[in-house]
Amino acid sequence: MKRYEVLKLLAASIAEDTIVVGNVGPISREWSTVRPSDANLLQVNLGLCSAVGLGLARALPHRKIVLLDGDGNLLMNLASLADAANQAPPNIVHIVLDNGAYEGGGGLPSVTSLKTSLGEIARGAGIERSSTVDALEDFDVAAREALGAPGHWFIAAKVETGSVPDLPTQTMDGPEAKYRFARYVERTEGIQILRPRYTHI
């Protein structure tokens, strides 16, 4: 299945207020096309998507946090699966768009194209609700189940390499993305995040 089709399917079933953390590369470009939203925190750099998502999940346990990860990205910090699993978050849906390649880095294969199964690793790390899917209809069922129930969910979606032509270029850099996302959380949670004059002390 195509990653873009998977993301379109997900965008159709995700709630407006669901926070999505996406890793840098084609996943973020495609996701911001199918679901443009201030609830997206995209272009998180290599190996850090699940760590940032865990911090958000702990800070906002009543909000669903969806992580859009890549196989190479997650492989860089596999221990983050174990760290997250042992926190038993009630609100993480961790989706890995596993194309078995470092597509954003030139296309060389990753180890998931060989012997390694991220779904099995996630289960071994302690994420019991772990599945691997390779068909759109199976992904749809798995995603809807995860989005509709509490818990820590992991879905390895086996996708083909390749994106779609003529995707819009991402024009937001990190600082702008930070302000937009932080202001969104402030607005929807009624809390203060940005404190240019820290008045606690």
Next chain:
Amino acid sequence: MQKEAVDAVVGGLTTAGVNFISLLPDSDFSQLQRRVGNDPAFEYVPVSTESIGVGVCAGAWFGGKLPALLIPTSGLLVASWPLTSINMAWGVPLLLLIPYRGDIGDAFWMMGPYKQTTEPLLNVLQIPHTVISKVEEISGAIVDAFGSAISWQRPVAVLLTGETIK
């Protein structure tokens, strides 16, 4: 680390408003880490590498928490990539609390290299830092560093040396 120093660190973190702590277990901070792990004033997330801790703290800040990361001296080297790619690139605040192994007076050969890496690396990463060697200076230094980190939206480090980590 003596109890007085642990008390001073916890007092500083509390006064500063820190309410979220991530850490990698470390012998120099073990008493402190047990203490904050059992203190309901802090949300507590232990991690397996310092790089994950940086990411967890960044996510917690985006969710409204006020985070600090307690890491070993060597861990600063591991954390340098996420500190660069998240905190520096995006402008995300973080208090780094680090035992300054390898400072003058540390008579263990294995710690020697950290004199050559710790402060130079903080300077390269443009992370403002203060070096504290007296227990009575700990709390104020943490409060000042945290206020600066949050308002400047960048990491600030407190290095503990001398009697503070004996």
